[in-house]
Amino acid sequence: MLSRKENDLLTRVGPRTPMGELMRRYWLPALLAEEIPAPGCPPVRARLLGEDLVAFRDSQGRIGLLAEHCAHRGTSLFFGRNEDCGLRCIYHGWKYDVDGNVLETPAEPKGSDFGKKLRHTAYPCQEIAGMIFTYMGPAEKIPLLPRYEWSGLAPDTICPVKSYLACNYLQGIEGDFDSSHTSFLHNNSLRDTERLKRDGAPILEAEATAYGMRAVSIRNAGTERIYVRTSPYIMPSFSIVPGPPTAKFEEDDIRGFRFWVPIDDTTTWLYILNMRRKSFAEEERQTLRSWIDTDYRRIRNAGNNYLQDRERQRTVSFTGIDAVNPAEQDGCATESMGAVCDRSREHLGYSDLTIIALRKMLLRAVSDVAEGKDPPHVIRETQANDFSRLRSVKGILPVGSDWHKVMEGLGANDG
Ligand code: FES
Numbered sequence: 001m002l003s004r005k006e007n008d009l010l011t012r013v014g015p016r017t018p019m020g021e022l023m024r025r026y027w028l029p030a031l032l033a034e035e036i037p038a039p040g041c042p043p044v045r046a047r048l049l050g051e052d053l054v055a056f057r058d059s060q061g062r063i064g065l066l067a068e069h070c071a072h073r074g075t076s077l078f079f080g081r082n083e084d085c086g087l088r089c090i091y092h093g094w095k096y097d098v099d100g101n102v103l104e105t106p107a108e109p110k111g112s113d114f115g116k117k118l119r120h121t122a123y124p125c126q127e128i129a130g131m132i133f134t135y136m137g138p139a140e141k142i143p144l145l146p147r148y149e150w151s152g153l154a155p156d157t158i159c160p161v162k163s164y165l166a167c168n169y170l171q172g173i174e175g176d177f178d179s180s181h182t183s184f185l186h187n188n189s190l191r192d193t194e195r196l197k198r199d200g201a202p203i204l205e206a207e208a209t210a211y212g213m214r215a216v217s218i219r220n221a222g223t224e225r226i227y228v229r230t231s232p233y234i235m236p237s238f239s240i241v242p243g244p245p246t247a248k249f250e251e252d253d254i255r256g257f258r259f260w261v262p263i264d265d266t267t268t269w270l271y272i273l274n275m276r277r278k279s280f281a282e283e284e285r286q287t288l289r290s291w292i293d294t295d296y297r298r299i300r301n302a303g304n305n306y307l308q309d310r311e312r313q314r315t316v317s318f319t320g321i322d323a324v325n326p327a328e329q330d331g332c333a334t335e336s337m338g339a340v341c342d343r344s345r346e347h348l349g350y351s352d353l354t355i356i357a358l359r360k361m362l363l364r365a366v367s368d369v370a371e372g373k374d375p376p377h378v379i380r381e382t383q384a385n386d387f388s389r390l391r392s393v394k395g396i397l398p399v400g401s402d403w404h405k406v407m408e409g410l411g412a413n414d415g
Pocket residue numbers: 070071072073074075089090091092093094
């Protein structure tokens with residue numbers, strides 16, 4: 001349980017809020033590269049941390065992320081003309097480059113240098129792994145974009161998707177750090193009668209790491225065996241979750257790096273960067289996005305009660321929500337808490353141990369920034385910037401194994 005004040009601190013992300021300031025110290029996904037696929041293509045809206053923005057790819061392929069409303073009198077640049085090396089407002093023709101410079105003010109008298117005195121809000125962007133990242137914090141505090149496994153992968157081995165979540169980001173990412181729910185919410189086979197008895201109440205651990213935190217869950221897995229899963233929480237709101245148990249760790253499994261990015265206090269983008277060693281066939285790519293419509297909204301959403309099937313809930317699965325991606329079931333659990341969950345009314349138990357640790361860490365990070373310090377995982381030196389071996393791992397091991405060691409062998413390295 002949190003106090004109302006703490007809950008507000010963790011969930012409000014607009015400009016000049018403490019959590020908003022923390023989030024603005026990191027590179028965050030702003031959109032998918034496919035949304036602005038080619039030089040000179042139409043601009044798109046990209047609301048982020050409560051700020052209305054417009055993204056465009058100029059005629060030379062450079063990416064711009066500008067405040068949506070024209071500096072002149074506020075017309076939306078979303079309707080603008082993407083012209084030679086700049087975006088031009090349709091009202092009086094002011095033209096901006098990707099850095100926010102006002103290149104032309106054609107309605108002003110000839111020779112006017114009015115535009116030169118202005119600079120429109122523009123955030124720097126980097127395109128990597130089919131995603132466009134931006135940094136919205138103070139220019140003098142700009143960090144490096146950490147190097148993760150996906151930073152070096154070939155385009156045919158990655159498949160990023162995004163989906164809209166109609167609630168605060170914290171509800172989303174808390175689900176990634178909450179191991180016990182997987183035995184219930186994601187139980188897709190009621191026939192597996194042993195599953196609840198075996199899995200329902202794992203032993204939990206939360207460990208502080210250089211990048212944030214690592215949640216560990218340990219379950220009984222039959223005679224003399226344990227099932228161990230580790231999930232990294234990466235500052236400020238990213239995670240890697242393991243897939244379902246398999247007898248041995250499969251390097252060719254699809255893995256998902258997840259980014260929970262606040263659109264504002266009550267809505268969120270979940271970016272899932274699917275990756276693996278083999279390339280994705282076109283059919284596989286279609287399946288990976290088959291649960292999302294063309295506006296990146298989940299086909300199962302609150303408006304249709306997540307297409308829950310009560311008969312299947314009685315006979316087949318715990319939820320009656322047959323998911324292509326577990327995020328469809330997570331979406332029902334987290335959105336139905338309300339737009340911003342009131343954490344002063346919770347009743348937390350042992351199963352929430354990792355979530356409690358996570359909230360404490362975030363509250364500490366918020367006060368670090370308020371005190372003028374760098375929060376965790378703000379990287380400025382290239383030699384401290386290799387997180388490419390960071391993984392979420394799972395494994396079924398003999399009881400009494402030194403699982404820390406085994407997991408490191410499987411790639412749970414902290415980078
Ligand atoms: S409002 Fe954009 S140019 Fe006038």
